[in-house]
Amino acid sequence: MELINKLLQxxxxxxxxxxxxxxxxxxxxxxxxxxxxxxxxxAHVVGITGPPGGGKSTLTYRLSKDLSNQGKKxxxxxxxxxxxxxxxxxxxxxxxxxxxxxxxxxxxxxxxxRGHLGGLSKATHGGIKAxxxxxxxxxxVETVGVGQSEVDIVRTADTVVMVMVPGLGDDIQAIxxxxxxxxxxxxxxxxxxxxxxxxxxxxxxxxxxxxxENKPSILNVIANKNKGILELIxxxxxxKEYLVLSGKLEEKRTERIRSEIITLIxxxxxxxxxxxxxIYKLLxxxxxxxxxxxxxxxxxxxxxxxxIV
Amino acid sequence: xxxxxxxxxxxxxxxxxxxxxxxxAISRFPERKEEFTTGSGLxxxxxxxxxNIEELDYEEDLGYPGHFPYTRGVQPTMYRGRLWTxxxxxxxxxxxxxxxxxxxxxxxxxxxxxxxxxxxxxxxxDSNHPLAEGxxxxxxxxxxxxxxxxxxxxxxxxxxxxTSMTINAPAAVxxxxxxxxxxxxxVSQDKLRGTIQNDILKEYxxxxxxxxxxxxxxxxxTNIFEYCSKSVPKWNTISISGYHIREAGSxxxxxxxxxxxxxxxxxxxxxxxGLDVDSFAPRLSFFFNxxxxxxxxxxxxxxxxxxxxxxxxxxxxxxxxxxxxLKFHTQTGGSTLTAQQPENNVVRVAIQTLxxxxxxxxxxxxxxxxxxxxxxxxxxxxxxxxxxQIVAHESGVTNTIDxxxxxxxxxxKTDEIEEKAMEYIKKIDEIGGAPKAIDMGYxxxxxxxxxxxxxxxxxxxxxIVVGMNKFQSEKEVQSxxxxxxxxxxxxxxQKIEKLKEERDNRxxxxxxxxxxxxxxxxxxxxxxxxxxVKEYATLGEICGVMRExxxxxxxxVML
Amino acid sequence: MDRPIRVLVAKPxxxxxxxxxxxxxxxxxxxxxxxxxxxxxxxxxQIVSAAIQEDVDVVAMSILSxxxxxxxxxxxxxxxEEGIEDILIIGGGVIPEDDIPGLKExxxxxxxxxxxxxxxxxxxIKNNLKK
Numbered sequence: 001m002e003l004i005n006k007l008l009q010x011x012x013x014x015x016x017x018x019x020x021x022x023x024x025x026x027x028x029x030x031x032x033x034x035x036x037x038x039x040x041x042x043a044h045v046v047g048i049t050g051p052p053g054g055g056k057s058t059l060t061y062r063l064s065k066d067l068s069n070q071g072k073k074x075x076x077x078x079x080x081x082x083x084x085x086x087x088x089x090x091x092x093x094x095x096x097x098x099x100x101x102x103x104x105x106x107x108x109x110x111x112x113x114r115g116h117l118g119g120l121s122k123a124t125h126g127g128i129k130a131x132x133x134x135x136x137x138x139x140x141v142e143t144v145g146v147g148q149s150e151v152d153i154v155r156t157a158d159t160v161v162m163v164m165v166p167g168l169g170d171d172i173q174a175i176x177x178x179x180x181x182x183x184x185x186x187x188x189x190x191x192x193x194x195x196x197x198x199x200x201x202x203x204x205x206x207x208x209x210x211x212x213e214n215k216p217s218i219l220n221v222i223a224n225k226n227k228g229i230l231e232l233i234x235x236x237x238x239x240k241e242y243l244v245l246s247g248k249l250e251e252k253r254t255e256r257i258r259s260e261i262i263t264l265i266x267x268x269x270x271x272x273x274x275x276x277x278x279i280y281k282l283l284x285x286x287x288x289x290x291x292x293x294x295x296x297x298x299x300x301x302x303x304x305x306x307x308i309v
Numbered sequence: 310x311x312x313x314x315x316x317x318x319x320x321x322x323x324x325x326x327x328x329x330x331x332x333x334a335i336s337r338f339p340e341r342k343e344e345f346t347t348g349s350g351l352x353x354x355x356x357x358x359x360x361n362i363e364e365l366d367y368e369e370d371l372g373y374p375g376h377f378p379y380t381r382g383v384q385p386t387m388y389r390g391r392l393w394t395x396x397x398x399x400x401x402x403x404x405x406x407x408x409x410x411x412x413x414x415x416x417x418x419x420x421x422x423x424x425x426x427x428x429x430x431x432x433x434x435d436s437n438h439p440l441a442e443g444x445x446x447x448x449x450x451x452x453x454x455x456x457x458x459x460x461x462x463x464x465x466x467x468x469x470x471x472t473s474m475t476i477n478a479p480a481a482v483x484x485x486x487x488x489x490x491x492x493x494x495x496v497s498q499d500k501l502r503g504t505i506q507n508d509i510l511k512e513y514x515x516x517x518x519x520x521x522x523x524x525x526x527x528x529x530x531t532n533i534f535e536y537c538s539k540s541v542p543k544w545n546t547i548s549i550s551g552y553h554i555r556e557a558g559s560x561x562x563x564x565x566x567x568x569x570x571x572x573x574x575x576x577x578x579x580x581x582x583g584l585d586v587d588s589f590a591p592r593l594s595f596f597f598n599x600x601x602x603x604x605x606x607x608x609x610x611x612x613x614x615x616x617x618x619x620x621x622x623x624x625x626x627x628x629x630x631x632x633x634x635l636k637f638h639t640q641t642g643g644s645t646l647t648a649q650q651p652e653n654n655v656v657r658v659a660i661q662t663l664x665x666x667x668x669x670x671x672x673x674x675x676x677x678x679x680x681x682x683x684x685x686x687x688x689x690x691x692x693x694x695x696x697x698q699i700v701a702h703e704s705g706v707t708n709t710i711d712x713x714x715x716x717x718x719x720x721x722k723t724d725e726i727e728e729k730a731m732e733y734i735k736k737i738d739e740i741g742g743a744p745k746a747i748d749m750g751y752x753x754x755x756x757x758x759x760x761x762x763x764x765x766x767x768x769x770x771x772x773i774v775v776g777m778n779k780f781q782s783e784k785e786v787q788s789x790x791x792x793x794x795x796x797x798x799x800x801x802x803q804k805i806e807k808l809k810e811e812r813d814n815r816x817x818x819x820x821x822x823x824x825x826x827x828x829x830x831x832x833x834x835x836x837x838x839x840x841x842v843k844e845y846a847t848l849g850e851i852c853g854v855m856r857e858x859x860x861x862x863x864x865x866v867m868l
Numbered sequence: 869m870d871r872p873i874r875v876l877v878a879k880p881x882x883x884x885x886x887x888x889x890x891x892x893x894x895x896x897x898x899x900x901x902x903x904x905x906x907x908x909x910x911x912x913x914q915i916v917s918a919a920i921q922e923d924v925d926v927v928a929m930s931i932l933s934x935x936x937x938x939x940x941x942x943x944x945x946x947x948x949e950e951g952i953e954d955i956l957i958i959g960g961g962v963i964p965e966d967d968i969p970g971l972k973e974x975x976x977x978x979x980x981x982x983x984x985x986x987x988x989x990x991x992x993i994k995n996n997l998k999k
Contacts, residue, residue: 012920012921013923013952016921016923017923019923023871053749082902086898086900087872088872088897088899088903089872089897089903090868090897091904091905092866094905094907095906095907098906098909098910101906101917101921107921108921109921110902110904110922112872112902114872224522224860225860428882428884429882432882432909434882440882440911441882442939443881443937443938444883447934447935448883448933516885517885517908556887557885557886557887648981648982681962681982681983682964682965683934683962683964684934757890760887767985768985768986774983777983795938864907868893
């Protein structure tokens with residue numbers, strides 16, 4: 001397909017159009033993804049996550065700018081929540097990255113979660129594949145950043161950077177449970193603010209208590225003053241190297257493929273069932289029975305399931 | 310103030326009136342709305358009685374004009390002594406053209422100059438900067454170097470006029486140029502009168518012409534406070550502005566609350582920099598909006614005066630009464646003007662003028678009817694100025710001081726706005742002060758919520774804007790609008806090139822290097838900026854040096 | 869699921885008055901659209917790059933500084949140079965009636981002046997998409 005060829009040659013419009021097709025779940029999207037799959041696997045996928053207001057966008061901007069200066073090609077997927085009421089969203093992550101808009105080495109794509117829970121959008125994985133085939137060396141995935149719903153990122157990124165800021169206080173305790181397992185690198189942003197040392201110390205304590213074999217590293221950065229960015233890039237590269245040498249990369253990615261296939265099957269089952277009008281009819285028929293207590297929902301499920309299988 | 314017994318009686322009779330007379334009337338003719346509110350959404354009751362001001366202590370809460378807490382005005386005789394300064398904000402395209410407009414305004418009886426700069430100037434770019442493209446001379450005059458400033462004030466004796474400059478991020482540079490022009494006229498710094506807006510916090514919040522991050526910006530501001538307190542003592546060093554906060558869609562109470570919170574931040578910064586509060590506070594001034602809800606606006610100004618006086622006295626321990634006086638400039642509300650039936654705007658501006666005058670403003674700019682369409686034409690500017698003159702000389706409201714004092718309604722609303730504003734200030738204190746609340750986007754979000762609420766009310770017809778969502782008529786094309794010559798950008802560019810050929814470029818780079826060193830140290834940078842300006846370093850060069858040292862601000866957007 | 873309309877809301881030039889842009893961004897969101905908000909001080913080049921990368925259906929720009937005659941057409945022309953003609957381009961702000969025909973000729977499909985209800989803009993977008 002012409003569009004795919006263009007993508008592989010690094011055409012931005014083609015890349016943008018393909019991501020749109022993936023996001024909108026258009027019929028062609030799967031064919032495209034099938035076709036480009038063999039061209040993926042080269043990019044290093046970095047998740048940027050952490051509580052709101054931590055400066056994730058600014059950090060992503062700085063990292064991308066420096067990588068671009070090093071001649072690397074960077075893709076950014078920035079995710080913001082979609083309103084469950086209107087289905088609309090305001091995607092504002094570009095505000096921090098405007099300077100990169102015209103950088104030929106950088107491609108930024110904003111996505112709404114469109115009803116997907118877990119901190120990412122459903123199209124994130126497809127978007128990553130498109131960027132990968134497009135020739136990106138690094139792909140940054142900036143999550144929504146709302147507390148603990150950030151589990152998706154582990155199954156998506158090779159390296160997860162958790163962006164923290166001083167002054168979160170008790171919040172660290174609150175999010176501790178969720179974050180300890182997922183972070184490969186802690187970046188304490190705005191480390192020139194009061195309380196930065198305390199925040200770093202608290203994270204260090206948590207890291208020490210954890211039982212990961214590869215303990216996450218902790219770095220101080222000041223994204224808006226461009227401090228500590230090169231060090232963070234080095235740390236990301238070090239983690240990448242560790243993954244490759246230890247065989248963890250293959251392990252991680254294999255696990256990712258497993259969960260991806262499972263998700264695909266689930267999606268397929270769901271869509272087959274709920275696109276089947278007969279099944280809907282059956283469902284409608286039992287509702288009244290369940291309401292009238294003639295049958296319980298569990299038995300209704302068994303009955304429907306038998307019909308489906 | 311009213312004896313207990315009497316008050317009881319009043320309460321009882323009010324209740325009786327509600328339950329008999331009013332209920333009967335309503336059962337036959339229901340009121341127009343379930344609930345009445347002010348333009349900013351404060352609840353408005355059917356009537357106000359002595360009961361509403363039961364707690365009011367005349368001496369404590371109102372006092373006398375010129376007396377603490379200045380609720381009734383900052384001067385003892387107010388407009389009986391001298392009318393407010395009728396100051397029309399103007400500035401067009403080139404310095405020479407603006408100079409002509411200023412001379413015209415002075416002839417027409419304008420008693421103070423007010424300079425509008427174009428956006429590149431306000432953001433510290435020379436006219437030949439790529440981002441300046443299409444913007445040069447559009448919303449005001451383009452100033453690239455001292456050369457332009459010399460032209461701007463050519464033939465205007467700077468010891469005779471007071472000049473207000475709407476300039477913020479690069480305020481120090483424009484002030485330096487003004488000082489340099491005065492010097493060339495033989496006028497010493499201590500004779501200069503005027504105001505620079507110099508209020509960076511509201512730029513972050515609402516107006517958008519920021520350059521540097523918060524910290525160095527606050528330092529520049531305190532540098533100006535310090536320099537002026539010694540060398541330019543009659544200069545108003547800042548105009549802490551609620552105007553743009555209101556234009557961005559805030560309520561009246563938010564306008565007061567957020568502006569005073571900004572004011573607190575400046576005072577704290579200056580005190581932290583080692584200045585004595587009474588050394589700079591008398592030169593602080595304010596700038597508010599005037600909207601259409603006449604009585605709410607009057608209450609707003611009175612509340613702001615009282616609040617500031619108490620804060621300066623109690624919180625900062627000011628001793629000099631001048632430090633406690635909230636002096637303010639007013640501009641009628643640009644966002645209240647409609648593009649539809651623009652002649653209606655003349656009436657709106659008249660109401661807003663009354664609000665500002667009944668609220669005790671020190672100076673006033675009245676908008677012209679065509680400003681929802683373009684920059685104003687000379688004719689519409691004249692009508693706007695005449696509006697002020699009619700209020701001053703024909704309406705009679707200037708004959709006595711604070712004539713609405715004692716109105717049950719106005720006093721109740723003054724209290725309410727003060728209280729609501731104080732709630733915002735407390736909240737901002739809890740966050741850690743205005744700069745932090747701005748960085749977090751708190752203030753912007755509050756304003757945006759109010760703006761969106763208003764938009765929805767207008768679209769639903771709940772709020773009526775005459776000519777816009779009710780009483781519409783066919784569109785007519787305005788044809789006598791002011792047009793800015795697009796060649797201005799090219800002209801300015803050529804002037805810069807010529808300047809760079811003619812000036813002593815080595816001298817310029819020496820002065821810029823000295824400025825850079827000063828910026829990197831803790832020294833006061835103003836003398837270095839004055840030196841660079843006199844050497845004809847351009848605005849863009851000077852701000853460029855500061856950009857390199859200080860970095861640039863990143864906007865916090867909360868949608 | 870219907871695909872949401874994607875709109876780039878941008879403030880070209882140096883004008884800092886973003887009340888209108890923000891209000892419209894919220895209104896479009898509430899109408900179910902995905903709004904990519906880019907903030908202040910955008911160059912035409914940045915707007916065009918963002919429009920391409922985000923593959924938007926609409927570019928909506930707001931200017932109150934009077935620079936519209938210069939900046940609006942520039943965005944249209946840059947998009948044309950990129951061979952993009954399927955994006956709906958609209959503008960708003962303090963724009964004199966006299967300037968509107970020229971802007972429309974230059975490729976701005978509609979110009980919304982102060983006082984336009986957001987519903988008018990929303991309907992216009994829905995009825996004039998090019999994709």
